[in-house]
Amino acid sequence: AQSVTQLGSHVSVSEGALVLLRCNYSSSVPPYLFWYVQYPNQGLQLLLKYTTGATLVKGINGFEAEFKKSETSFHLTKPSAHMSDAAEYFCAASLGNTPLVFGKGTRLSVIA
């Protein structure tokens, strides 16, 4: 069965520092990959997605992620954290004919 693993349930960075949130998937076939962000008491908003083509994907709010098939990874990065980035981030995967499977989420805290 397909699964998504997010390393670190909580990540804390200083404002202006690099943000790195890790995501690995298990699938014999490269899936479609997504990062969603959830602010407190709100729904999920799509940050970016990888379907086919370029493996470095740029999203909203300065975030980007790179699909690495050899590492089965899709880590999310942002060069410089902002206070407004504090939220919960979910990595998700789909084989295209299956509903999205989510990781358990990583809560990002940004320290002034």
Add this chain to the structure above:
Amino acid sequence: NAGVMQNPRHLVRRRGQEARLRCSPMKGHSHVYWYRQLPEEGLKFMVYLQKENIIDESGMPKERFSAEFPKEGPSILRIQQVVRGDSAAYFCASSPPGGLFANTGELFFGEGSRLTVL
């Protein structure tokens, strides 16, 4: 252009009561998905519906839970005889016609319904 609409946003029930959660998909979308979010657990898939048809209910608990998406009106997730363990946020998502096959799996989420069972 309204997004996915869920109501109620917050619902409180006593043990043994019924909970009904409603979801109207985005305009033009014909597929609806329900997910449950428990603390520290992420989102767990429950059920995937098309109008008048359940496509995948592999994530639905075998008892007390049911879902429908009638020809007219919103999709409804129904929980009978609620227990404290049902307390969670329930999210609805939708996708355009063609469902997963046509849309690379991307889903558009509502703001969720938060159920508290006393």
